[in-house]
Each structure stands twice: as structure tokens, then as C-alpha cells.
Amino acid sequence: MKIIERDGTVKECEPEQELHVLRHTAAHVMAQAIKRLYPEADFAFGPATERGFYYDVDLGDTKLTDEDLLKIEDEMRRIVKENLPIKPFILSWEEAAELLKERNEKYKLEHIDDLSEDAVISFYQQGEYIDMCVGPHLCYTKALKAFKITQQSGAYWRGDKNNRMLTRINGIAFKNQAELEEYLKLREEAERRDHRKIGKEMELFMFSDEGPGFPFFLPKGMELKNALIEYWHEIHNRSSYSEVSTPMIMSRSLWETSGHWEHYKDNMYTTRIDGEDYCVKPMNCPGGVLVYKSRPHSYRELPIRLGELGLVHRHEMRGALHGLFRVRCFTQDDAHIFMKKEQIKDEIVSVIDLISEVYTKFGFKYTVELSTRPDDSMGSDEDWENATNALITALESKGLPYEVNEGDGAFYGPKIDFHLEDSLGRTWQCGTIQLDFQMPLNFQLEYIDENGSKQRPVMIHRVCFGSIERFIGILTEHYAGKFPVWLAPVQVKVLAVSDKNLEYAEKVYQKLSELGIRCELDSRNEKIGYMIREARQIDRVPYMLIIGGREAENKTVSVRDRATDQTESMTFQEFAERIQYEITKRL
Template sequence: MSESGSVSSSSQGSAQVKVTLPDGSERQYPAGTTLHDVAKSIGAGLARAALAARVNGQMKDMAAPLTTDATVNFVTPKNEEGVDVIRHTTAHLMAMAVQKLYPGTQVTIGPVIDNGFYYDFLFPAGVKVNEADFPKIEAEMQAIVKSDFPVARAVVTRDEAIKTFTEIKEHFKVEIIRDLPQGVEISVYKMGGWFDLCVGPHVPSTGKLGAFKLTSVAGAYWRGDEKNAQLTRIYGTAWGDKAQLDAYLTRLEEAKKRDHRVLGKQLELFSFHKEAPAHPFFHRKGYALFNSLMRFMRRSNDAFGFNEVGTPLVMNVELWHKSGHYDNYRDNMYFTQVDENEAAVKPMNCPGHCLIYANDRHSYRELPLRLSEFGRVHRHERSGVTHGLMRVRSFTQDDAHVFCTPDQIGEEIHRILDQIDKAYKGLGFAEYKVELSTRPEKSIGSDAVWNVAEAALQNALEKRGQAYKLNPGDGAFYGPKIDFHLVDSIGRTWQCGTVQLDFSMPARFDLEYVGSDDKMHTPVMIHRAVLGSIERFLGIFIEHYAGHFPVWAAPVQARVVNVSEDQREYAEKVYAELKAAGVRVEIDARREKLGYKIREAQLLKTPYMLVVGDKEQQTGEVTARFHDGKNLPAISVAAFVEHIKSECGDLWQL
């Protein structure tokens, strides 16, 4: 039903635009009416709360005029998009404050990222900014907020923009402008006497901001290239209100306590060394945990019909030309010489699986063929982006590839979704988010095959009742995909699993099968990863559990502790019995006080401490103490083994 807006035209003959709101209602306004005036006509509360609006699918400032009929959806601090607008403007706010405090500083880029924003700066020679400077910068930011400067957009010509930014010696901005395609609209946002090159949108005025905090500082390179200028990157977070900010900062503090790099050292799991930058060295306990995850996935793969294979680490470079990796990925690859021929250390496992498939003749009756591999891959990551186990240069991929006919896609996708769901829940991740990405503008394959593939993915998700986010046009050029984002125990999300349909690689490798019509056909290839990088997942696993691993996965499940030297021999007997029963056990028979040994076991987050004193030695029992300080009644060694087996369930001895 059409409604009349409260903004009246100056004359009855002026042009009108129709505005359709999210509830389906329609309103008429004079052409040129701003989004702010539209919000004001709906209600004073909306006018105060609205930060920007999505107009016909595009984000616009509140000062933007409406010149054509439009569907309008206002965003506020309660919307995810509204918070992103707040973060975007807060990045500008920080840059304005920094340039006021440190004259001569050049700004580069300042995007919105998950939970916040950053801005890269080139400070004058001799000026170094660190976290100790944050209170001063934040105080200046709050002063700008209090001034409530309007944030105004101005469209300028390329020549005007270059001239303006050259005059104020913003050389990075000039470079950005020169690199923009001809004909693209160039806009500048102003607040107070400060301005920046930006597409927008931004909040109406600086008074809409305030719930922010600067969080860290790091080094960066202009455009990510180590040959370019070294910059200072300041990170921050911003939210719709102080309560949201405080809740996030609490989560951030909790995340610091769970940092896998700190726990990795404390729990004696892994280390890094300058002799192999960004390549983890797994210690005894870390490798035990690593192998538990591997065995978990091997069992899962067996249950879902995958056949494990192995492919070489180094293969002739011609393979990577054929697969397309050389053209699209060579900057991230390592190369070597083998028998005077150029070879590459594999960055991915899929080409090797294609060679295995191509080794034999296949009939449609044999398909699907499911191959899995825990393949070691190497990818050259810049030193500035490597991060503990989360971003390394060598890692183990829990890869699998399914070769199937087009009409088998749906069933195979459903099988993989089932495997991923069971694996995540079995590993203690009750919640995950799913995204479906469809055909991009540039792609290969026929419309018919893409339609079948996208429908198969969508139907598989909907058949399971799985909620998902649709990302139109974000699929790979070779096929649509589903991505899985784990939600950890403190609410963070981590992209891990993926299911990708591939119409490109089978064709590149001339893969075929004999169809029911006795003609040769090209199979569809499905890429599947559940954990992704085992190393990265291990980092997530450590932080999810804060090092308090479930008993089945714990590198050391129990630690035998004697009260005094009198029980040393009995403690060693208990240790031997547990080890023989398959328990991952250690013994601490040092001549130290019991309290000291228990505290050390607690720091190592050992699930069970088995205390043996005179009483236990006389009765042939142990007193089992949980890492949180609670005790089980004294029980026999055999009973404890049964207890731990029961706790592990079908994951015992993984």
C-alpha cells in the first residue's frame, strides 16, 4: 500500500520518486530528497539512529539524494552493516587524530576488518608510535567525537584529486588515484578541516562514534610488498555502544589467555626457529596431539568410503603448468632442480590425485572414486603475514577428492556434509556457519553444468535444514563451493572446511570415464577438506580448549605423582601398568614437595594426576585428581583404566 511521505514538494508538478521500505510499504517523495529526510519522515528515532542506507542494493550516506525510485533499507548500530560503517569512519577518525598529533605523517589505507579496522601510516623520520601512545591518540579521537563534525562527501575530478593530495604531500594517495581506472568516480570525505580519499559510506557526523579502542600496532609494507616503504599499522575496534565494546574487550582478553603460541610453549607442544622461519617444529607432546587429530580424520575417512593415497612432495614443473597453478600461484610456490629439470614443491595435492585417476581406465560403474591424502604442502607466505600455527609455510592438508558423474554430485555432497558435521561435533565444535558461493562473472563450464552443480549444493544444504549465507558470484572460476566456519568456545569464527566443485581440472588433465552410453565423458571433481591445514586446526583446537584438551586427545592423559621417595617403586609400577594398558602417561618421581608437583601438572593441563602415598601403596590403588582440583575416590589401576576408556568412548586410543 502506498503512503505519502512527510517531505512535501515545492510545487505539485515536481518529479516524485517512490521509496519501497523493507516491510513492503511505499512512500512518495520529491526527487532529490535525502535519505536523512526520508528517515525523518518515518520517525525521529530512525532519523537519529540511521547511519547509512542500502539503496537498490548499494550502500549510501544519509546525505545522499534520491533521484530515482528505490528500495531503501536503513542501517543502524544494531545492524552488522551499521557497525561496519561505524568502524570505517572510526578508521578515518583515528587517522585524523594521528595526523594532528604527529604532523608530517602520511596516511595510506584504512579498511574495515573482522571486529574492527586498521590504518597504515608512514611516520616522519625519528617518530615511532607504540601501544604506550594509544591513550593520547584515543583522547584526541574522543575530542573530535565531542566536536561532532559533519562527515561530508565531495566528488572531485582525477586532476583535482591529484593536485589536492600532491599539495599536502600525501604521496600514497596520489599513487592510489593514478592507479584508478579512467572514468571511475573519485570521492573525498571531509570532517572538520581534515579529509581523505574514500568511497564511503560514512556516518553523518563524528558524534555518532565513541565506542572504540585501539588494540595493537604492527609493521606492514606498502601494498604488501617488502620492497616498498615500511609502514606502521595501528589496529582498533569499534562498536555500536559501550556495552558491545566492553563485551568484545573481555573476549579479547580471554583470547590472549588462550593464545596458542603461548600455550604451545607452556605445554611443550611446538616451537619455531630462525633456521626455518614459519615452519613449525613439533615436540613430543605436540606431535602426539597432531597424530591424534590425524587418526581421528583417518577413522572418519574410512567410515565415509575414502581411500588414502600418497603423492610426491616434489614434481616436475610441467605438472603445475598443466594444472594452472604455475600461472596463478607461482609467487607462492617453491622451486628446485631435479636431474637438470625444473621442479616444484607441491603447494596443493589435487594435481597428484588427477595423475592417480588418469593411471587407469574408468567406467561409470566404478564411480564415485574417493581419494584422500594427508599431504604435506609448502606455500611461500610473506613474513609479515605468518602467525604461529595459523599461517605457516609448510603444513599438512587433510585433502580429499571425489571423481564422480554429474548425477552423483548431490549424493556425494550430502555424504561430505554428513562427514563434516560429525567430525566437527566429535571434535567438540557444536556450532559452525556455512556459506554457499555461486558462479562468478568469469567462469568456465556450461550453464547447464553450473546449474546442476549449484542446485546440488543448495539442495544438499536445504535437505539437511542447514542454515547458510548465500554469496552470489563468489564461487571459484572452476565451480561453486561451500565454506565452513567453526565457532569456537569464545564466539570467534574460523574458516576450516570446504567443498568445491571443479569442472576445470578434470578437463585440463583429460580425465575420462566410459558412460552408460559407451561414450567417453569428463568426470566432475569435488575438492573436500574438513580440517583444512592440520597445523592451523591444531592452533584453533588449542585455543578452543585453552589447552585443557579432551582426554582422548590429550598428549599426556595422566601423570603419576608420588608423595615421597617411599612410594617411588610403587609409582613406577603404576606407571608401567597404565602404559601397558594404552594410557598416555608420565611419572613425576622427583624429590620435590607434592604441592609443587601437582601445581606443575596443573600448569601442563594434564587431565588426571594420580597421587600415590602410603595409603594407596598399601591398598594397591591410586587417588585420581582432576586438573581442576577435584578428586575421584581411591580406585584400582584397572578401574582407572576403565574410567578413562569410558570417558574417551569410541575415541579411546586415537
């Protein structure tokens, strides 16, 4: 694929650059189509992104409909068919300003006001359309093979809510039609699996205008959440963690000592108590530090592993909120490990094993990323070098391949991030291991070594799920709501065919409940086919027990399996043993 640079050089495109160039060119073609259909349109920014491309445009009082988006897409196809050459040219700042004034492009004019007057500004032209841009682009519009406009939304100019609201038109482009169709197929499946839709259907959670970004968990959602927490307790008890709980609100001075006030205060909620400033915790770690500091420690106690399921609050912009994926309060499954320097490698390896076990349990593959020292870091060069080398040593000892993400560590230390891959091939950053020499120093943490001397411990911050709420959202989409038996909010639904069979159905339901199996009894006066479809397709229950006359007479149950949609007759005891085995083994 040939591309043209801003200086007019034509060359072969590097493979890793192809999608970006395609999508950047598609943004220009879309803008040209919009300008043809809406001559008064005034354009702001129109970049390519990892997910596609968009253009922010001021359309005055015009409100676009879905039909209008299709018209824009059709016009894009005409522009592609015209096979217009795409040619760059360069102007001085003064010449560029004059051209933009002539074309009445006030947003571009405002943009170049931010540039030095010594700047040389490049433009690209295709037919009658001219756009200020650094490129590169395709050489001809006909080289754009496969694209689609996907949606429209609102966007403030420069992201400032005090500025005018523009129309953001999004699209996607690929190298060929087959890739585009595969993307659209996955997108359709992702929409079908949307955790917000499934969560509403299954009555797992809700949101309210009275608390934007603050999720409400409904009874079935709490069953799911508690099952996850029970699993968390099991694996942490086995790994010798002690659970603690720390206050949600603590003094501002604590957060100043920890460094969060300097580095994170814009995302923190604050309040006044007794005339002093307090903060609602955005992280659990300072509380865990205070627990460690509450009494003296000997080297014989180390490592000390403190786990906490702490509710934290972080201020997120309202426009960024998205179901359970981006909320303002969530339960972080934290742990803080205090250890000697010589224990670092073994502890990190142990945490890697724990996180790997969790992701394997849910069927996730994962990749690993090592994030190094950021610009706003705390601490000495020596501590950062030692901390980073310790993480590298642990990763290499496990034989785990990893990518290095330069400068993206926490302000107090480098970190290992785990990116899991779901059933649709999407990746999510969840687990993290952060090595911290700074907080033990800031809080003057100590332990007594074998010689009776005071030493400073090293600290690990780590999470497995990340946020339990977000992890539930990920699991909901990963399984499309069809959670494994051990995790399902309702594990069995007992369906009575008619009132004649209700007495036996109630006995079956009661016995299941006594065994601790999460079950419901459906005794409505509905056709059995309807009740089965609802239990399988809406409630997504793993097992349905159909109780009719034959079952009541023979004291059996007809078991409908969600996975196979097959029905099998067996005794109650046989079914009870089967489902208890699956729950115990977490299948």
C-alpha cells in the same frame, strides 16, 4: 543513527552499515588526534575493516610507544567531547590536487594521480582536520561513543616492500561502551587461548628462523597429531575410503595439465631435476588423478574414494605467516571421489554427513556457504550449471541452510565451504566439498559403462580438517589447551609425593603405559601442590594420579580430575577401566 553522505544528504543509517560508519569515522577522529600531537604526520590510507579500523601514517623518525597510543586515544576523546560537525565538500581533480599540495599530503597526492582527471573528489572536514574520503560518516564527532586504540604495526605504502615503511595504528569502535567492553573481554580471552602461547607452554610445536612458516612438531605435539590422524583413519575406513600416498614433487607438465600452473603458480615452489622443471605440490589432487588413471575402471567399481594425508607446500608472504593458522607447509586431509554423474547427490550427501560428524565430535556448530563460478574458471557453461545445481540439490536434500558466495568457487568447479564456530564464537573455514568436471576432462579420465562404452567420471575434492596443522591450532584455542582425554598429548600424570612412594608410582606408570595410555611420571623433589598446579595449569593433563604413603600401602590411586579439581580414591583397575572407556568412546 544519522549519517551524512558525500553530497551532504543526511539520513538514517541502515543497521548493517552502522559499524562500518562508526569505524570509518573513528579512523578520521584518530587521524585528527595524531595530527594535533604530531603536526608533521603525513597520512596514507585509513579504512574501516571487518575487525575495526586503522590508519597508515608517516611519522618520520618518530617511534610510538604504548604510552603514546594512550595519548592519542585521550586526544580522540577530547575531539569527541568538542562535538565537531562533520561536513563533506566536493572538488574537481585540479582543486583537490591544489588543496593536498597546500597541506603537504604527498601520499594522498600520489593516490589521486591514479584517478582520472575528470573525477570529482569528495572530502570530509571536522574542525581543522580535512580528509579525502567517499564517506559516509557520522554527523558529529560526539556520536562516536565507544572506541579504543588496540595496537600499532608496520605497513609498506601500497603494500610494496620497496616503498617506505609506515606506522599502522589499529583501533576498534562499537555502538556503545557495553559492546566495546564485551569485545575487549573476548579479546583478552582469545589472547589467553592463543595457540602459539599454549603450544609453547605444552611443548607441542615450535618454529625456527631457519624455516619460517614451516612448523616443527615436538613429541607431545606428535601425540596430538597422531591421535587426530587415527580418528581420521577410523571414520574413513568405516566410509569405504582407500588411502593412498602421492609424491611431493612432480613435473611442471602435470600442473599445466591440471590447470594449477596457470592459476596458482605464484604460490608454488619449483625446482629443476634432470634439466626439467618440477613443482613441489601445493595440492594433492593431480596425484590422486594419476592413481585413478593408472589402470582401467569399470562402472561397477564406482564410486572410488581415495583418501590422502598429503604434505603440501604453498608460498605465503612472510608478513602473513601466523602460527599454525598460516604456514608454508601443512598436511591436507584430502579425499578424491571418482563417480558417475548419477551418483553425485548421494556422494555429496555422504561427505556432508562425514564432515558434520567430525565437527560434532569436537563440539563445533557450523554454517554452510555455496561458492559459485569465478572469473578465471575453466570449462563450459553447461558443466558449471550442472555442477552448481548438483551441490544445491544435495544441500537442500539435507535441509541445510546456506549462503551463496558469488564468484568464489575454485577455478575448476563450485564448492561448499563449512565455517565452524569455536567456543569464543569465532568462525573458521575448514571443511570443503568441491565438484569438478574439469580435471577428469583435462586428464582424459575414463570408466567402462554397462554397455562397454567409455565414459568420463565426475570428481569430488573434499577435506574435513582442512589442514591438520591449522585444525590443531583451532582446537588448541577452542579447548584452551584442555584437550579431551582421547586427544590429550598426556592423558595421565603420575605424581609421587616423595621418594618413599616412588616404587609404587613407577609400577602404576608402567601399568598405564602397557595399556597404551599416554602418561608421564613426575618424581621430582618438589612439593605435591606445585606438581599438581603445573600438571593442571601448564600441561593441562586430564587426570593426575597422586601417589602417597596411603596409596602405596592400600594399592590404590588418588585421582585428581582436571575438569572438577576434585580428588577421588579408587583402585588402579577402576581408574584404568574409566579412562579406557573415555578413550575408546572418544570423550
